[in-house]
Amino acid sequence: MRVDELPVDERLKAVLKERGIGELYPPQAEALKSGALEGRNLVLAIPTASGKTLVSEIVMVDKLLREGGKAVYLVPLKALAEEKYREFKEWEKLGLKVAATTGDYDSTDDWLGRYDIIVATAEKFDSLLRHGARWIDDVKLVVADEVHLIGSYDRGATLEMILTHMLGRAQILALSATVGNAEELAEWLDASLVVSDWRPVQLRRGVFHLGTLVWEDGKVESYPENWYSLVTDAVKRGKGALVFVNTRRSAEKEALAISKLVSSHLTKPEKRALESLANQLEDNPTSEKLKRAIKGGVAFHHAGLSRVERTLIEDAFREGLIKVITATPTLSAGVNLPSFRVIIRDTKRYAGFGWTDIPVLEIQQMMGRAGRPRYDKYGEAIIVARTDEPGKLMERYIRGKPEKLFSMLANEQAFRSQVLALITNFGIKSFSELVRFLEKTFYAHQRKDLSSLEYKAKEVVYFLIENEFIDLDLDDSFMPLPFGKRTSQLYIDPLTAKKFKDAFPAIERNPNPFGIFQLIASTPDMATLTARRREMEDYLDLAYELEDKLYASIPYYEDSRFQGFLGQVKTAKVLLDWINEVPEARIYETYLIDPGDLYRLLELADWLMYSLIELYKLFEPKEEILNYLRDLHLRLRHGVREELLELVRLPNIGRKRARALYNAGFKSVEAIANAKPAELLEVEGIGAKILDGIYRYLGIEKRVAEEKPKRKGTLEDFLR
Ligand code: ADP
Incomplete structure (x- = not known):
């Protein structure tokens, strides 16, 4: 289907064309013909990078241009909120205002009332619902990205409750990875269902065992015995590789080992660029290892890195400067970081009491990272068989179907908090009303039988009454107490x-x-x-x-x-x-x-x-x-210690600068206001920009002279 043929606002089509999108991918066309443009709910279950976001953008923007109101786009991670926010900014051309909101769970964020497209993490939106933000009545469309996370133990209940609340109030677009029971999800949401495994870049999948690589179509290739050869082979062909492992320490260890091998394939200018990239990182024990790896063209990526480090690595990998990333599975659910070759070193992980198989859904998401649109004709995903027989891995992860999603609403902690919110923030007055609400959830749709959840709900209600979160009034209606109401708004258990x-x-x-x-x-x-x-x-x-x-x-x-x-x-x-x-x-x-x-x-x-x-x-x-x-x-x-509390109130003054000012004798805001700029510029970390900011904040008109002279370099700097 051509973009021209879309029954949507002409301005929207013009922006798509400017982006270079003239033709829709087949599943996109199917999704847009499913009734989504006419307001019908939709579950779209297609592989990563096959254009889910674009479908939601078209539906969102067309709806907003036609009907006004607001669209909310839900993401599972803060980092993704930023990514989507940057992408959606483009629609400001058409007069739509875009905002992202993630932190601070104790606010109605009235400022969001001025925006049309609002990107939020699920937890943040849940907290906004609890606060009864008024602008929520204007929400006409909710897009739930990565909706398969409904099956995640600790986050699933939040997403499920949000959708239950919004069902019937707004159009729902649920974007999902391929899962075992997308039909069930669609039935629950009374939505059209589009399922496809079509990908813009073809995917070849295979299993590697001791030097033999068997592709899913039966073709066989030989490599040196160690799987590192799969990595160096990709690099030699001028391509990158993404290696998934099961622990942070493995990611670090493999990055260092692989960097020694990749290093010899780097050109001189690449080595220089990598050296300067490594030098941008701050000093700490983790970044020491990271620096060493980066100098050889490799980086590790896991939840222990700081945000700055992560962004730096992701950008350098996209540019092709970093050739290989070794990562824990957090990366597979996170940012958009495709690579020609994906290598999965581990299919098991340690979970509390022992080793368990990583779910098919997750491994398939990792594999889905293979193949860069516009750069690669196809991508390769290879599972390394270690102790397991290669045949078994092929059956399970490549030919096998991903797991079904199961409602996690009954997770004790999440459920306690949600029941409280229903009573204190959503006006549920009695146990039978509570049950009627629960009947609308995915849990109820899936299990048919609510008795065990009802039993749990009863226990929670007793707990809430006993501990004075809520009370019963004379005719036995639930009555929220301030303690309960506040607890729910604060978004704590x-x-x-x-x-x-x-x-x-x-x-x-x-x-x-x-x-x-x-x-x-x-x-x-x-x-x-x-x-x-x-x-x-x-x-x-x-x-x-x-x-x-x-x-x-x-x-x-x-x-x-x-x-x-x-x-x-x-x-x-x-x-x-x-x-x-x-x-x-x-x-x-x-x-x-x-x-x-x-x-x-x-x-x-x-x-x-x-x-x-x-x-x-x-x-x-x-x-x-x-x-x-x-x-x-x-x-x-x-x-900071108490004595610095006054100083850290100043803009851009954190623990290090505050300590330096204090030790240099500037112990109060007053002392800083009275000091000469030149004196303050002598203090470590205080430059003209910072000082200007402080003066502006204090409403003082002082001229800040030149930046203080750079400290003399070391002999080493000089020789370099
Ligand atoms: P997903 O959300 O499914 O992971 P995205 O929507 O992010 O995938 O799409 C991945 C990339 O493909 C983006 O760079 C997007 O601009 C591009 N893309 C999406 N649809 C099309 C299309 N019909 N034609 C060309 N490029 C497209």
Whole structure:
């Protein structure tokens, strides 16, 4: 189907043509003929990179141009929200305004009312629904990207609830990878279904075992025995490779090993460019390894990297400067990063109690990354057989069908939180009303029988009443209480809220960071670190040493909570180091964590600390305690001791610059306002731009002279 033939607004077609899109891919045409342009719901299950986004853009923009209102585009990851936001910005040409929103779960974000296309993570949109943001009434279309995540244990329930809420209120476009039961999903959503395995770039799949590569069509090729030869072969042919492994450490180890092999195929200018790329990374133990790998044209990619590192690597790979990326499976669900060859080293992973097979759905998504549109005529995806027989892998992962999706609504933690929200934020008044709502979910559609979920719902309702989240009024209707309402808006687990509430008296008696951090770490909303076997004794000692600061008692060795508790102590210690200005690099080294881990830990701790304060306000707060908690929150946000709190309020002044200013004698905002610009420019990290910003912020008119002279280079710099 040609774009010209589309029954949509002419302006929309013009933009598509400008983009160079004249012809629709077959599944795209099918999807657009399915009734989606007339407002019908649609489930579109086709492989990655076969043009799902474009279908949703056409439906979205046409609808907005015709009917007005808003479209919401849901993504599973923050990084994807940014990616989609940049892509959709193009529609501003047609007068549509595009926004992205991810963080801060305690807000109605009224500013979004001015936008037409809103990209949001599922969790963020769920929180907006709970806050009853008024602009949500204008939402005419919801696009759920990666909707197969409905089957993911920890995130699925959120997505399922959002869709249940929006079903009937807005048109729904559900974009999915190929799954075993797309029909079931479509029936639930009363949607047309388009399923296809058509791809814009052909895919060849095969299994490699000890030097023999067997393709799915039976063709056989021989290679040197080690699978590294598959990587070097791709590089020699001027192409890239993406290698999936099952742990972060493997990703690092393989990147270093492969980089030694790839290095000899690099040209001089490439080596220079890679060297300068490596030098852009900051110094820490993880980036040390990354730098070494990058100099050989290879990088590893996993959740431990910082955002800057990840973006740098992804861009360099797209440009072809980095030849090979070794990655954990997080990459396969994330950003759009295709490669000529995809190699899957592991089909098993360690999950809590033992080794399990990675689901077909996931392996097929990894394989789907093979083949770059416009560059490759075809892509190659190769599974490396190690202990397993190659034949079995071929059957399971290449010829086999992906798993069915199952509703995860019954996940205890998610369900508790959703039931609370239904009562406090969505006006559910009685148990029978609650059941009527649950009857609309995917869970109910799939299981037909709601009795076990009803039983769970009852237990949750008792828990909520017992702990004063809700109450029953005289005619036995549910009555939200402020504690419940606030808990739901803060988007935390009711169990977390209960733990906080129970600890308030102890906090008032003995406010201190270690106790508060351990409390935060003990909640189900925190991604608490694990104490390794050889660390356990140290953290137990620390717990005893600081016992008088804790609000919880130290469990006995036999107690099932013992190990978890030591992890909480470790987590609390990391946060304590952070607010005591221990340098990041030392934290990574001491606790064997990566920059990405610390970032996530701090982000969660920040949100939980905020929630703790907000809940405390509901229980006759003491002013001095409230102030104490607020200061601690700021210290946590900025990673500073108390004495720097004044300085970090200034723009672009983080923990390092604030410390440098303080140590140079500028201990207050006033001291900075009174100092001569030249004096301030002497301070490490303070340049003319930063200083200008500070003056503007303070409303001071001072001329900032030239940038201070660069510090003299080292002899090494000179010789280079
Ligand atoms: P998906 O969302 O399925 O992963 P995308 O929509 O991101 O895939 O499409 C992948 C790439 O293909 C994008 O660069 C997109 O611009 C391009 N593309 C999509 N549809 C067409 C088309 N009909 N003709 C040419 N290029 C297309």
